[in-house]
Amino acid sequence: MSEEKHETKEKLLDAAESLFASKGFDDVSVRELAAAAHVNVAAVNYHFQGKENLFHQVIMRRFVVQRDRSLEALEEVLGNTREKPGVASVIKALVEEYLKGTLGSPGGSSFMMLLAREMHSRHSHSSSAFFKEMVMPIFRAYSTALMDVRPCLQQDQINWVMASIIGQIHHFVARWHKKTSFDEESDEVQILISVFPALGQPIEEYIRLVTDHITAFSTAAIDSLYPEVTP
Amino acid sequence: MSEEKHETKEKLLDAAESLFASKGFDDVSVRELAAAAHVNVAAVNYHFQGKENLFHQVIMRRFVVQRDRSLEALEEVLGNTREKPGVASVIKALVEEYLKGTLGSPGGSSFMMLLAREMHSRHSHSSSAFFKEMVMPIFRAYSTALMDVRPCLQQDQINWVMASIIGQIHHFVARWHKKTSFDEESDEVQILISVFPALGQPIEEYIRLVTDHITAFSTAAIDSLYPEVTP
DNA sequence: GCGGAATTCAAACAGTTGTTTAATATTATT
DNA sequence: AATAATATTAAACAACTGTTTGAATTCCGC
Incomplete structure (x- = not known):
């Protein structure tokens, strides 16, 4: 594929930027983030250490x-x-x-x-x-x-x-x-x-x-x- | 008592004003509100029709x-x-x-x-x-x-x-x-x-x-x- | 191609959330 | 005093929260 190198870490950052921006910290669930980034829920805690740090x-x-x-x-x-x-x-x-x-x-x-x-x-x-x-x-x-x-x-x-x-x-x-x-x-x-x-x-x-x-x-x-x- | 006529409805309004002010809507739970007003949890849904309306x-x-x-x-x-x-x-x-x-x-x-x-x-x-x-x-x-x-x-x-x-x-x-x-x-x-x-x-x-x-x-x-x- | 590390995954965990229920208590009306 | 309407209560509800687990998979140097 072309841009296959989009690591899950960056996919999460991108999705999070967009979601946090439009709904605020509390109104975005970790599952929502993971879904938007096409990534497993656990990834947020594996790559970052919790939702807060990702934010x-x-x-x-x-x-x-x-x-x-x-x-x-x-x-x-x-x-x-x-x-x-x-x-x-x-x-x-x-x-x-x-x-x-x-x-x-x-x-x-x-x-x-x-x-x-x-x-x-x-x-x-x-x-x-x-x-x-x-x-x-x-x-x-x-x-x-x-x-x-x-x-x-x-x-x-x-x-x-x-x-x-x-x-x-x-x-x-x-x-x-x-x-x-x-x-x-x-x-x-x-x-x-x-x-x-x-x-x-x-x-x-x-x-x-x-x-x-x-x-x-x-x-x-x-x-x-x-x-x-x-x- | 002196001001016994403090209905639960107003007790809730008072407690909610203070709590919402200091913590925001999402960070105050209905149980927290009820406790602060010395009132049962269900009161918030009985007198108002949900947390949103109380707010x-x-x-x-x-x-x-x-x-x-x-x-x-x-x-x-x-x-x-x-x-x-x-x-x-x-x-x-x-x-x-x-x-x-x-x-x-x-x-x-x-x-x-x-x-x-x-x-x-x-x-x-x-x-x-x-x-x-x-x-x-x-x-x-x-x-x-x-x-x-x-x-x-x-x-x-x-x-x-x-x-x-x-x-x-x-x-x-x-x-x-x-x-x-x-x-x-x-x-x-x-x-x-x-x-x-x-x-x-x-x-x-x-x-x-x-x-x-x-x-x-x-x-x-x-x-x-x-x-x-x-x- | 093998072995060990790094990553992904579905499932479960332990809490909390707002709301509803059905039983009980209080108040007002007749 | 009996009846009906109104309030209060503890308990349960169903849905969701962020995080952890342990097995399955992929990756990479050798």
């Missing part, structure tokens, strides 16, 4: 690429020597890369929602490691970038601003997730779209609109609250 | 007061005839009342996180009704209020702005929830506090700081993007 590895495999893409996008903006980057370009890089990573691939939004959901639950597993290795690097990189392009910003002020931006991003991701994970014709989704027409657009356009809004909104706030000191 | 009624009972408080707070601001209210006062009312309602009472943050979590899950039950009766009224009331105090704002622009504000609110609620629902001494919480010192404050101070920040941040953005047309 854990699924999360890691996916989020590592998101982290690296975010950091690369920032470097690209900062390394653009043609013109000195401003607050807007840093924010735009953060928002755009995050949205592309989360909403760009199929099931991406579900996956990020799942992550958010599971991070606030008693499955503390090594969520601390996840936090330190995945979340913090992005946070720090963009914080220092902001400090570079707007030197008058205090660390304290940056933390508040970053929180506001990330809060907005999550919210718009959640909105898209709600639209796609529910029945498109359902009552609730209809109302949601009617009150927020951007949701009716295709995903690329939605990403563009949201990126532009968050960037404009946040940049305006920063420029107004912490204006650049003119030399 | 549903718990949510409603709690959120109705939150909705009414939010609407009252807005009326109070708008009815203040001493001086014409501005964008800032409307936003402040929205943020402050929401934070007080969610973080003010014990287990409040858990409850709102639970709500957010469960709304994006296959428990579609009549979440549509919840959306229409609880979320939309608040959304509409504050939208029209914003339009009143800043007439040049288009409906479309208001929707974007409201999304940004609500996104920020949820994020700060989620941060507090994470701090309180985890072990205070845990690795992750320590990092979180170190990177965001406001979390180390008592809850009243946290609410005040967050309210002021979101209000200032969002007002600055609105004033800059959609300035008042001077007559």
Whole structure:
């Protein structure tokens, strides 16, 4: 056969990624995972050591690429020597890369929602490691970038601003997730779209609109609250 | 006895509110609920018709007061005839009342996180009704209020702005929830506090700081993007 | 092709889940 | 006080959970 080398271990990871994303950790049984991967039930405990660990590895495999893409996008903006980057370009890089990573691939939004959901639950597993290795690097990189392009910003002020931006991003991701994970014709989704027409657009356009809004909104706030000191 | 009239139905509702809030829907068993309410297991199916419905009624009972408080707070601001209210006062009312309602009472943050979590899950039950009766009224009331105090704002622009504000609110609620629902001494919480010192404050101070920040941040953005047309 | 390790498999395990049953107790009505 | 409606109870139900077992199979270096 062609791709016979798809080991059961990877078949499980793939099936798990898709299933966990769409139904959450608790609502996927080990048997369901095994069936979707065309694999025996015991495989989950043989290759990984239990359902929890499988979940854990699924999360890691996916989020590592998101982290690296975010950091690369920032470097690209900062390394653009043609013109000195401003607050807007840093924010735009953060928002755009995050949205592309989360909403760009199929099931991406579900996956990020799942992550958010599971991070606030008693499955503390090594969520601390996840936090330190995945979340913090992005946070720090963009914080220092902001400090570079707007030197008058205090660390304290940056933390508040970053929180506001990330809060907005999550919210718009959640909105898209709600639209796609529910029945498109359902009552609730209809109302949601009617009150927020951007949701009716295709995903690329939605990403563009949201990126532009968050960037404009946040940049305006920063420029107004912490204006650049003119030399 | 004094308050003997505590029917099992209400005892169950009380116990369920507390338990659901701290552990989520799936992680609370019917037997656990019954035990906490000092009531027989079957009571949950006799008085309500299954666990799902009990959960549903718990949510409603709690959120109705939150909705009414939010609407009252807005009326109070708008009815203040001493001086014409501005964008800032409307936003402040929205943020402050929401934070007080969610973080003010014990287990409040858990409850709102639970709500957010469960709304994006296959428990579609009549979440549509919840959306229409609880979320939309608040959304509409504050939208029209914003339009009143800043007439040049288009409906479309208001929707974007409201999304940004609500996104920020949820994020700060989620941060507090994470701090309180985890072990205070845990690795992750320590990092979180170190990177965001406001979390180390008592809850009243946290609410005040967050309210002021979101209000200032969002007002600055609105004033800059959609300035008042001077007559 | 043989032998030993690595993998797959059906079956069983030990719990827990939400819900139902049928008997009992309580309350309200006549 | 007797009757009917309502509540409460312990026990059982059937279905599902994640995990383990031990035999059967496949793989791979020799």
